[in-house]
Amino acid sequence: DAGVTQSPTHLIKTRGQQVTLRCSPKSGHDTVSWYQQALGQGPQFIFQYYEEEERQRGNFPDRFSGHQFPNYSSELNVNALLLGDSALYLCASSSGTLVFWANVLTFGAGSRLTVL
């Protein structure tokens, strides 16, 4: 049973460029959340997708956008990259049918983005 898979694992971009990160959720999960983890910090919530719609959003600018596909996989897009966007981007899947407080997140290994 595959867990959460993310691609690419590492990538390097320059300021002003755009990046797309991809995530396939764990089998049986229908909700995908994206987190940004800067070096030495805890994960910061970006947004969550359920039924192909953004359900919740954290304190991130509109440069960060996402999409969820009918097969529950998801993409995170970041436009006009800044040096401060360098971080580990984590995707986590869960079941949207559970009562929220009982939800358990299963994380992927992340995509490490370096912006030069």
Place this chain on the structure above:
Amino acid sequence: TQLLEQSPQFLSIQEGENLTVYCNSSSVFSSLQWYRQEPGEGPVLLVTVVTGGEVKKLKRLTFQFGDARKDSSLHITAAQPGDTGLYLCAGAGDDKIIFGKGTRLHILP
């Protein structure tokens, strides 16, 4: 804005010692989770606590949820090098799960 403060930020102790790390907030959470993250990997769930005052044990790890559901602690007995990692607490509230900055634990053999 809901925030989770974790302390200490760093902890380095000898194998066999006991330790406690803390997770505090001014907000009430529906549930609180503890994760462990190792380098190059995503966080892995250790436990979820839901009821105020709840205590859960996972081998040498003991997790406690505060009576008011605003804080939690993780106690490790007889720490081992395999316990090394980043320990993150996460609170469920406002329809999303938020994380503290973590406690980086290093167990010296």
